[in-house]
Amino acid sequence: MAAGAVPTPITVTVTGAGGQIGYAALFRIASGAMFGPEQPVALRLLEIPQGVKGAEGAALELVDGAFPLLASIDIATTPEVGFDGANVALLVGSRPRTAGMERADLLAANGAIFGPQGRAINDHAADDVRVLVVGNPANTNALIAQRNAPDVPAERFTAMTRLDHNRAVGLLAEHAAARVADIAGVTIWGNHSTTQYPDLSHATIAGRPAFDVVGEEWGRGAFIERVANRGAEIIEVRGGSSVASAANAAIDHVRDWSLGTPPAAESGVAPWTSVALPSTGAYGIPEGLLASVPARAVAGAWQVVEGLELDEFSRHRIAASAAELAAERDQVAEMGLIPAE
Numbered sequence: 517m518a519a520g521a522v523p524t525p526i527t528v529t530v531t532g533a534g535g536q537i538g539y540a541a542l543f544r545i546a547s548g549a550m551f552g553p554e555q556p557v558a559l560r561l562l563e564i565p566q567g568v569k570g571a572e573g574a575a576l577e578l579v580d581g582a583f584p585l586l587a588s589i590d591i592a593t594t595p596e597v598g599f600d601g602a603n604v605a606l607l608v609g610s611r612p613r614t615a616g617m618e619r620a621d622l623l624a625a626n627g628a629i630f631g632p633q634g635r636a637i638n639d640h641a642a643d644d645v646r647v648l649v650v651g652n653p654a655n656t657n658a659l660i661a662q663r664n665a666p667d668v669p670a671e672r673f674t675a676m677t678r679l680d681h682n683r684a685v686g687l688l689a690e691h692a693a694a695r696v697a698d699i700a701g702v703t704i705w706g707n708h709s710t711t712q713y714p715d716l717s718h719a720t721i722a723g724r725p726a727f728d729v730v731g732e733e734w735g736r737g738a739f740i741e742r743v744a745n746r747g748a749e750i751i752e753v754r755g756g757s758s759v760a761s762a763a764n765a766a767i768d769h770v771r772d773w774s775l776g777t778p779p780a781a782e783s784g785v786a787p788w789t790s791v792a793l794p795s796t797g798a799y800g801i802p803e804g805l806l807a808s809v810p811a812r813a814v815a816g817a818w819q820v821v822e823g824l825e826l827d828e829f830s831r832h833r834i835a836a837s838a839a840e841l842a843a844e845r846d847q848v849a850e851m852g853l854i855p856a857e
């Protein structure tokens with residue numbers, strides 16, 4: 517690109533853009549939080565007819581934000597139009613859980629959304645499309661979308677466990693009275709559900725093993741329970757599911773994917789984050805399941821952090837969450853939501 521030339525806008529399609537997470541995410545995307553302060557964005561808001569007014573209202577307010585990086589705003593009501601030329605697809609649109617519901621209850625309600633969206637991404641999105649599924653049950657919805665998009669490389673489909681990751685880091689920092697910036701090596705393994713395994717066995721706080729600082733009993737007990745049930749805790753306290761922290765995590769996820777995982781802080785521990793990616797069999801997770809693993813983004817692609825030693829506790833927890841994902845996969849296969857192998 518010639519010096520001083522303006523980069524081509526990145527087209528970001530946000531489904532459920534008229535809903536709560538959409539509302540919290542759009543303004544930050546427009547402000548440059550996702551791709552940096554030099555990169556223009558074209559926003560595409562995909563909604564169903566009942567949600568269009570919300571998207572229209574958000575679009576009016578986006579104009580009123582006078583964001584220098586916002587190249588255009590379009591509203592679509594079909595996935596074919598909504599994903600046309602999309603470079604980044606944030607699949608948020610789906611029904612949120614309310615008090616007393618488990619994620620499995622959402623499979624039937626939301627699974628049907630992601631097949632047609634996967635097909636539209638396959639047929640209409642840009643060749644470099646990158647997909648992040650936020651709508652729950654996120655991992656299995658992402659599997660449905662991915663399996664319905666056979667022409668898109670499987671690893672371009674991801675599901676969001678960055679919120680769990682950020683929760684784990686935030687709660688560890690709070691408990692240890694440490695700085696977030698001093699924490700490294702936290703991993704969320706498995707499903708974005710209560711079977712997830714927030715793992716501190718490789719974590720460090722200012723270079724010291726986290727278990728030496730907070731104790732293994734807390735790190736393998738109350739900590740895991742708190743992180744895995746944080747979504748329900750938020751629903752109980754706020755009266756609705758996480759919104760701003762979810763939007764924040766989605767932006768963190770796509771920003772790292774596009775710009776790379778930031779370099780190590782002073783503690784020197786090579787950083788990683790947590791991403792649900794189609795498994796290639798690493799760490800004993802059955803191939804194809806979208807399970808959360810430790811990963812870093814390099815040159816626009818996620819790389820799984822390899823070679824971490826897992827003790828019996830960790831292996832058991834990872835296998836249990838992977839088994840839940842396999843059961844969800846079998847359930848949606850029975851429902852005809854993913855094509856037969």
Ligand SMILES: NC(=O)C1=CN([C@@H]2O[C@H](COP(=O)(O)OP(=O)(O)OC[C@H]3O[C@@H](n4cnc5c(N)ncnc54)[C@H](O)[C@@H]3O)[C@@H](O)[C@H]2O)C=CC1
Pocket residue numbers: 531532533534535536537538562563564566567570608609610611612613629649650651652653654676677679680708757758759762
């Ligand atoms: N992975 C994660 O860490 C988290 C996931 N979530 C999930 O995110 C999803 C959205 O949450 P909220 O924004 O709070 O819900 P919301 O109900 O405020 O918004 C959802 C929006 O999606 C729209 N929608 C429904 N079906 C659609 C379709 N087929 N195409 C396009 N849009 C569609 C609705 O009209 C609505 O405007 C929920 O499934 C929630 O459980 C929420 C927090 C964290």
Ligand SMILES: O=C([O-])CC(=O)C(=O)O
Pocket residue numbers: 612613652679746747748750757758
């Ligand atoms: O718990 C929910 O339903 C929303 C969610 O995914 C979370 O906050 O982690």
